[in-house]
Amino acid sequence: MDLEEKKVLxxxxxxxxxxxxxxxxxxxxxxxxxxxxxxxxFARVNATDHFAFTLFDYGSKSEIILSFQKNLxxxxxxxxxxxxxxxxxxxxxxxxxxxxxxxxKFKFSNDKYNIDLALxxxxxxxTKYDNNFKNNYTLLHFFHNEVNGTIQTPEKSYTxxxxxxxxxxxxxxxxxxxxxxxxxxxxxxxxxxxxxNYGPYAQKYTQAYFKKNQENLMLNQWxxxxxxxxxxxxxxxxxxxxxxxxxxxxDLTVTPIMHICNINKIPPLLxxxxxxxxxxxxxxxxxxxxxxxTWLEVENLxxxxxxxxxxx
Numbered sequence: 001m002d003l004e005e006k007k008v009l010x011x012x013x014x015x016x017x018x019x020x021x022x023x024x025x026x027x028x029x030x031x032x033x034x035x036x037x038x039x040x041x042f043a044r045v046n047a048t049d050h051f052a053f054t055l056f057d058y059g060s061k062s063e064i065i066l067s068f069q070k071n072l073x074x075x076x077x078x079x080x081x082x083x084x085x086x087x088x089x090x091x092x093x094x095x096x097x098x099x100x101x102x103x104x105k106f107k108f109s110n111d112k113y114n115i116d117l118a119l120x121x122x123x124x125x126x127t128k129y130d131n132n133f134k135n136n137y138t139l140l141h142f143f144h145n146e147v148n149g150t151i152q153t154p155e156k157s158y159t160x161x162x163x164x165x166x167x168x169x170x171x172x173x174x175x176x177x178x179x180x181x182x183x184x185x186x187x188x189x190x191x192x193x194x195x196x197n198y199g200p201y202a203q204k205y206t207q208a209y210f211k212k213n214q215e216n217l218m219l220n221q222w223x224x225x226x227x228x229x230x231x232x233x234x235x236x237x238x239x240x241x242x243x244x245x246x247x248x249x250x251d252l253t254v255t256p257i258m259h260i261c262n263i264n265k266i267p268p269l270l271x272x273x274x275x276x277x278x279x280x281x282x283x284x285x286x287x288x289x290x291x292x293x294t295w296l297e298v299e300n301l302x303x304x305x306x307x308x309x310x311x312x
Contacts, residue, residue, distance in 0.1 A: 020173045021045075021046065021171075021173055022043070022172070022312070023043070023044045023169075023172075024041055024042060024171075025083075025085065026041040026166075026167070026168050026304075027039060027041070027119070027165065028166045028184065028303060028304045029117070029147050029160065029163050029164070029165045029166075030163060030302045030303065031161075031163035031164075034158045034163075035058050035059025035060075036056060036058070036151075037055075037257075037282040037304075038054070038056075038160075039054050039304060040052065040106065040108075041053075042096065045274065047266060047274065048072070048073065048273075049071070049073050049074045050264065051068075051069065051070055051072060052068065052070075054067045054260050055067070055151065055153065056258040058258055063258060064155055065258060065260055066153055067262075068113065069264070070092070071266065073087075074086060075088060082097060082098065082099050083096060085097070092109075093109045095107040098119070100125065103118060103119055103121060104119040104167070106119065106149075113151075113152065114150075114151075115150070115151050116149050116150055117147055117148070117160065118148050118149055119146070119165055120148075121142050121144075121145050122144045122145060122146055123142065123143050123145075123209060123211075125140050125141055125142045126140075126141055127139065127140055128205045128207070137170075137173060138170070138171055138172055139169075140169045141166070141167075141184070143166055143184075143186050143191035143209060144186060144191060144209075145164070145166070146162050146163070147160055147162075147163040148160055148161055148163075164302075166184050166303060166304070168184075175199050176311050177311050178309075178310070178311075179197070179198045179199060179310070180195060180203075181195070182195045182306040183231075183285070183303070183305045184305075185254075185284075185302060185303035185304070185305075186303055187300055187301050187302065189210065190208070190209065190211070191208065191301075192207070192208045192285070192289070193205070194229050194250075196231060204228070205224075205227055206226060206247065206249070207222050208223050208291070209222050210223075210296070225250060225289070226247040226248050226250070227247075229246070230244075230245065231243060232244045232245075232246075239256065239279070240259075243255075243283075245285075248290070249289060249290045250287070250288075250289050251287045251289075252288075253285070253286055253287055254284070254285045256305070257282045257284060259279060259282070260279070260280050261278070261280075262276075262277075262278045262280070263278075264276045264278070273312075274310070274311070275310050275312075276308065276309070276310030276311070277308075277309055277310055278306065278307075279308070280305075281306070282303075282304065283302070283304065283305045284301065285298070285301040285302075286298060286300060
């Protein structure tokens with residue numbers, strides 16, 4: 001619990017001491033009944049906070065993509081013993097609160113959207129610590145969360161019931177110039193997260209979780225796999241091109257279903273503080289993974305893949 005709720009940027013008083021500290025919370029929800037993938041994240045750097053959400057409606061004939069993003073400063077007052085992120089103004093309310101025992105609540109409202117979601121954890125999280133000598137960096141990942149609630153938009157309203165959800169909290173000293181490929185996918189029985197962060201003191205991890213016993217293997221636990229992973233797509237680099245993600249323990253084909261690209265610059269005309277190009281893909285992954293020298297087939301893992309590069 002202490003790790004989940006740790007915040008490294010409660011105060012911005014010492015700009016020079018905390019200049020490289022960064023922190024973010026990402027949540028991705030896949031509802032197969034409504035045929036949507038809804039994600040939102042909070043990011044904190046010393047210069048500003050940032051909030052964004054994306055809704056991919058892949059069930060609609062027109063393939064609706066809705067998004068919102070805003071640079072802001074989160075409410076100064078935050079509970080220290082619980083997730084407590086909020087922003088309140090006359091025109092916009094954002095609230096994300098809770099803990100791993102009671103679950104989490106997310107609410108968003110403005111003149112266009114009204115979102116009210118309850119997230120309940122079902123699978124223990126895994127942690128990853130990196131670069132303890134150069135850059136202290138920690139990640140907490142929760143998969144197989146169950147989500148219920150509603151999302152109201154100008155185009156359509158969605159009722160979410162027992163949707164699969166991924167949630168993470170990451171914090172630490174990340175290099176100013178950084179790029180990464182990241183995959184977080186799951187179905188009811190399997191979960192997979194893999195990150196390759198390029199640059200000095202780069203972070204790497206790949207973890208898999210299998211709920212069901214397969215091939216007489218007693219699993220039902222997080223398994224740390226090879227961290228040397230390759231993310232490859234064809235040279236044409238079209239946004240709908242399939243990706244091939246491989247290591248000595250993994251051979252996956254990742255198919256983008258929908259995507260969005262966000263470019264964030266601060267200040268807008270002369271970006272000295274933040275200059276990021278960020279692709280978020282809603283994807284399906286299938287292939288095989290190796291556990292204890294046994295290759296396991298995995299199919300229809302849905303979730304997010306990111307391609308990110310910039311300075312922040």
